[in-house]
Amino acid sequence: MEQDQQMDRDQTNEPSRPHETHDMDETSKNNDEIKTNEGEEAQAKKRPTRTWTQPSRFKDFVIQVPLLVTHPTSTSNKVTSTEYLPEEKQAIDSKWVYKIKLRQNGEVEKYKAHLVTKGFNQMERVDYHDTFALVTKLVTVRSLLEITVKMDWIIHQLDVNNAFLHGDLDEEVYMKIPQGFSIDNETRVCRLRKSLYGLKQASRNWYHKFTTFLRSLNFRQSKADHSLFIYEVGSIMVVVLIYVDGVIITGNNLTKIQETKKQLDYEFSIKDLDPLKYFLGIEVAKTRDGLVLSQRKYTLEILKNSEKLGCKPSAFPIEKGLKLDKGETDPQKNHLEAVNRVLGYLKATPGQVRTPISWRTKKQSVVSRSSAEAEYRAMSSTVSEII
Known part of the structure; x- marks a missing residue:
């Protein structure tokens, strides 16, 4: 009886035959593959497209490039920055300018491509008003360098990336679609909201934008030279001197200088060149006794270009x-x-x-x-x- 009970237990717990187990594994595997493929297809359909986020320093820019070439993913309701030219307005042309930017030692730093407007086609009081932009006086530069030597101040140099592109346009300016983006018989134009290189008001707008920001940081504008800004609180003193997109920053407090650099970089994107070495054609070399100024490099560039x-x-x-007579025309x-x-x-x-x-x-x-x-x-x- 015990043998019969043992046989009954063995029959009850009897595992599946080997060939049956193999068939079930294959079927399960195929089903899993089918489910995986279906899941990947469903996931691919539901997968969101990559979202592009504009850097914070370009928060004032409106970047909406028109899709002039038909792509499979393009939609008909795509928002663009192009408009049709009003009858009383004219559209200025543009061109691409390619430049090799060199370091101070003559090595190639980068290759640049600028979209430059043909501002000579602009009409006064129609698409521009004022073109005046202040630049620092050379005597101010030399006086400031003399003060930094006497006071043993820190003196650094900054360069604003694409300075003119930060300026705001108050006028209604239209530009033709740039080369490479236009199509045959194009009737649309670009409505410019920000400055571009080549516009008559570009330098003035940039100067206004930059100086307004410095004043918001509690810098005081000098009455003797409007390109000179001074921050003075207690014993802390920082001086900023601007010339188009070049900036000299000096003072007696490194912490405040670094803070000002970060604020300028967040607002405009700057390149920190650290100690001053070359500014307005003047080479600056620091020695034990002070600063040595030389224009040898600038002089050789003039002779080479001529x-x-x-x-x-x-x-x-x-x-x-x-x-010599005036000889203005001849x-x-x-x-x-x-x-x-x-x-x-x-x-x-x-x-x-x-x-x-x-x-x-x-x-x-x-x-x-x-x-x-x-x-x-x-x-x-x-x-x-x-x-």
């Missing part, structure tokens, strides 16, 4: 007693000879260190009766400039 690197050196920039041979004489003088003095903060050569309109009177006139002009 193809006068091999010209004969000249000891004087202009011949004594030389008289320059004469003597004008060209005078220019070549100046280039020859530069060839003779490429590494000359020009240390004075300010100097001037000018024909006096009034003849002084004595040397003492001439000295007083010179002193008066100097004091006026310093004030």
Whole structure:
């Protein structure tokens, strides 16, 4: 009886035959594959498209590029930034400008492509009003460098990336569709909301945008040179000097300087060049005794661009007693000879260190009766400039 009970238990718990187990595994595997494929297809259909987020520093930009080429994924209700040109308006043209940007040592830093408008087609009081933009005076640059040496301040240099693109346009400006984006018989145009390189008001709009932001950071604008901004709270002092897209920042507090850099980078996207080395054609080298200024690189660039690197050196920039007429519409041979004489003088003095903060050569309109009177006139002009 015990054997019969054991046989009954074995029959009850008897596993499936080997060939039956194999068939079930294959069937289950096929079913899993079918479910997986169906799941992938369903997931692919439900998978959301990648969303593009605009960087925070471009929050003022409206980037809506029109799709002029038909793509499988394009939709008919795509929002674009193009409009049809009003009858009383004209659309200016544009072109692509390619440039190789070099580092200070002459190495290639990057290749740049700019979309530049042909601003010479703009009409005054129609699509632009003011074109005036302030630039810093060279005497201000030299005076500031002199102060940094005497006070032993930190002095750094910044460069604003694509500076003119930050300017806001108040005027109603239209531009033709850029080359490479237009189609045949195109009737649409671009309505510009932000500045582009080449517009007559681009530099002024950028200057206004940048200076307004500096004032919001509690910088005070100098009345002697409107490109000079000063932050002074207690013992902390930071000075910012701007020239188009180049910026010099100096002061006695590194923490405040770094904070100002971060604020400017967040708002405009800047390139921190750290210690000042080259600004407005002036090479700046820091030594134990101070700063050494040189325009050798700038001078050689002038000679290279004018193809006068091999010209004969000249000891004087202009011949004594030389008289030149205005020649505004018809320059004469003597004008060209005078220019070549100046280039020859530069060839003779490429590494000359020009240390004075300010100097001037000018024909006096009034003849002084004595040397003492001439000295007083010179002193008066100097004091006026310093004030």
